[in-house]
Amino acid sequence: TLDTDSERDPLFARIPRRDFMKAGAATGAMASLAGCTGLLGGDESTSLEDVKTDVKPGDHDDYYAFLSGGHTGEIRVYGLPSMRQLMRIPVFGRESARGYGYDDRTSEMLEDAGGYSWGDTHHPRVSQTDNDYDGRWAFVNDKANGRMARINLKYFETDAIVDIPNQQGTHGACCLLPDTKYVFGVGEFRVPMPNDGQDLTDPENYTSVIAAINPETMNVEWEVLVDGNMDNGDGGKEGRWFFTTGYNSEHATTQSEMSSSDTDWVKAFDVPAIEEAVEAGEYDEMNGVPVVDGTRDSALNEGDRPIVRYIDVSKSPHGVSVTPDGQYAIASGKLDPTATVIDIETLAEADDPNESIVGRPRLGMGPLHTAYDGRGHAYTTLFIDSQVVKWDIEAAVEASEESTDPVIEKIDVHYNPGHLIASESYTADPQGDWLISLNKLSKERFLPVGPMHPENDQLIYIGDDEEGMSLVKDTPSYAEPHDASIVSAEKLDPAKVYDPEDYDEEFVDTEDVDISREDGRVHVKMYSTRNEFGFEEVTVTEGDEVTMTVTNIEQTPDILHSIAIPEHDINMKLAPQETREVTFTADEPGVYWMYCAFFCSALHLEMRSRLIVEPA
Ligand code: CUK
Ligand code: CUA
Numbered sequence: 001t002l003d004t005d006s007e008r009d010p011l012f013a014r015i016p017r018r019d020f021m022k023a024g025a026a027t028g029a030m031a032s033l034a035g036c037t038g039l040l041g042g043d044e045s046t047s048l049e050d051v052k053t054d055v056k057p058g059d060h061d062d063y064y065a066f067l068s069g070g071h072t073g074e075i076r077v078y079g080l081p082s083m084r085q086l087m088r089i090p091v092f093g094r095e096s097a098r099g100y101g102y103d104d105r106t107s108e109m110l111e112d113a114g115g116y117s118w119g120d121t122h123h124p125r126v127s128q129t130d131n132d133y134d135g136r137w138a139f140v141n142d143k144a145n146g147r148m149a150r151i152n153l154k155y156f157e158t159d160a161i162v163d164i165p166n167q168q169g170t171h172g173a174c175c176l177l178p179d180t181k182y183v184f185g186v187g188e189f190r191v192p193m194p195n196d197g198q199d200l201t202d203p204e205n206y207t208s209v210i211a212a213i214n215p216e217t218m219n220v221e222w223e224v225l226v227d228g229n230m231d232n233g234d235g236g237k238e239g240r241w242f243f244t245t246g247y248n249s250e251h252a253t254t255q256s257e258m259s260s261s262d263t264d265w266v267k268a269f270d271v272p273a274i275e276e277a278v279e280a281g282e283y284d285e286m287n288g289v290p291v292v293d294g295t296r297d298s299a300l301n302e303g304d305r306p307i308v309r310y311i312d313v314s315k316s317p318h319g320v321s322v323t324p325d326g327q328y329a330i331a332s333g334k335l336d337p338t339a340t341v342i343d344i345e346t347l348a349e350a351d352d353p354n355e356s357i358v359g360r361p362r363l364g365m366g367p368l369h370t371a372y373d374g375r376g377h378a379y380t381t382l383f384i385d386s387q388v389v390k391w392d393i394e395a396a397v398e399a400s401e402e403s404t405d406p407v408i409e410k411i412d413v414h415y416n417p418g419h420l421i422a423s424e425s426y427t428a429d430p431q432g433d434w435l436i437s438l439n440k441l442s443k444e445r446f447l448p449v450g451p452m453h454p455e456n457d458q459l460i461y462i463g464d465d466e467e468g469m470s471l472v473k474d475t476p477s478y479a480e481p482h483d484a485s486i487v488s489a490e491k492l493d494p495a496k497v498y499d500p501e502d503y504d505e506e507f508v509d510t511e512d513v514d515i516s517r518e519d520g521r522v523h524v525k526m527y528s529t530r531n532e533f534g535f536e537e538v539t540v541t542e543g544d545e546v547t548m549t550v551t552n553i554e555q556t557p558d559i560l561h562s563i564a565i566p567e568h569d570i571n572m573k574l575a576p577q578e579t580r581e582v583t584f585t586a587d588e589p590g591v592y593w594m595y596c597a598f599f600c601s602a603l604h605l606e607m608r609s610r611l612i613v614e615p616a
Helices: 018-033 104-112 271-279 393-398
Strands: 063-068 074-080 084-090 125-129 132-142 147-152 157-163 168-175 183-189 208-213 220-226 233-235 241-245 263-270 284-286 289-293 308-314 317-322 328-333 339-343 357-359 367-372 377-382 387-392 407-412 417-422 434-439 455-461 470-477 484-488 514-518 521-529 537-541 545-552 561-565 570-574 579-585 590-595 608-614
Touching: 063 434, 084 157, 104 157, 104 579, 125 168, 125 484, 132 168, 132 183, 132 484, 147 168, 147 183, 168 208, 168 241, 183 233, 220 271, 233 317, 241 317, 241 328, 263 271, 263 317, 263 328, 263 339, 271 289, 308 328, 308 339, 317 367, 328 367, 328 393, 339 393, 357 393, 377 393, 377 417, 387 393, 387 417, 417 484, 434 484, 521 537, 521 561, 545 561, 545 570, 570 579
Parallel strands: 168 233, 220 289, 367 417, 521 545, 537 608
Antiparallel strands: 063 074, 063 484, 074 084, 125 132, 132 147, 147 157, 168 183, 183 208, 208 220, 233 241, 241 263, 263 308, 284 289, 317 328, 328 339, 339 357, 367 377, 377 387, 387 407, 417 434, 434 455, 455 470, 514 521, 545 579, 561 570, 561 590, 590 608
């Protein structure tokens, strides 16, 4: 029989707890003075009866929630607390209602980013300034093809995608706070470096990298290669540390080999130290990117300021997130019932980074991801138990050993939650009212719709510490939200019509309509408005390369047109004051009725124009 924690769990024996327990307790007291009341004070909590749970017809929600769409490659925008889906934003795949991937600009963007027809979005993160949402951008990863995309929150549309060199399986995505200096792409799949076919058979040599992307230019500024895989990532609040989880410290390629050792790592990247190494030229350039060696025995990890700290945690950690006060990084894994609490402040001084582990609360089976309410509580999904567990962060640090004491409450969710996200949990000042549990299975919760079931995103009220968590809503969702960011509505200010200054396409007003021809190239400039296009007919010759520049000249918000061309695979959405351009070859003689696909007015059906292709 096993009597002690250290016998049950070999990892536990390796964590030196004695010396820093006192330090942990002291900083805990400081945190509570700084307003981290939670159970200590409890006065910030509000009963469910006193908050808006129902959004009446015509009323607005309090929050935007940006949910990833997994292997649909898109982002979905929900209103909270209604959980109404307000918009879908295509990112890595074409989408016809928006004409995304149909006009020249967006199809070139998708083509330049690798030309793939899909992506796998997991982690939508919204840009911050001074640790608060600034309303500029959201970023999201593509796990399938190693990419990162930027969504412009003025227009709620994807405006840049970078195909990250040297990285396969971009999984974690996160901004370096407080001011979004970088967006990090976290590479999950280990591959030969460079992955050019020279070294195929020796997995020992495979590596993965994190990529630091400049949010303004979407340029990859540098990368750091490491031992083991990486998985999720989150940044500290002070601009120094960036954390990733990872599995496969064994450097294996099969599942059984990947589970042979007892521990894996959380890696803490010392960003300013990495920047210094790049500055000093201590890198290899690979595919145009400076790649810094952050493996354990690299020279850059040997001095007094290692660029990457490898912290031993229990096997296969998955989620990692930094507490709102920036004090702790909390990681938890699929295979171990505990979470690991890492004291960020002590990391810089600790000789052995394992000394920075200050808590190992025992939470339940399959703890995956953790969110925060700003009142000192953490909420962790339990994938196997199908629950969300609420626990007290300081109590976990003060507990003298692995303990269930910090656990306050558990609520059943339906079923098998992956991520969960609380309102503004990724900022320094979460709102502490709503939490969404993104459940992978819905089983029998909804009307059956065939063998592919919807998932179930459940809205839970967490604002009342006395009454505890309350399940408020089930929301069926299409595969597959992984993570979300919840932003107060007043922090975003989306445009109602386009500003032509924001784009390169030439605005075509009523007096600018024109058809010009030169050497088999035809340029058609026209507008759209209720209920006409700038030309009633456009005649070209078989084989002509046709470019159409079309402006929606409406000023009125919400009056959209499109130009759809039958049998040419074209549909261009045109919101008010928006101009788009499309180029195609008119290779089949005949008559094609170009029409508007948005029902824009009573004469919408009449809004069409003939494309006449004369035989050559
Ligand atoms: S991951 Cu999917 S449930 Cu990509 Cu953050 Cu954990
Ligand atoms: Cu324009 Cu219908």
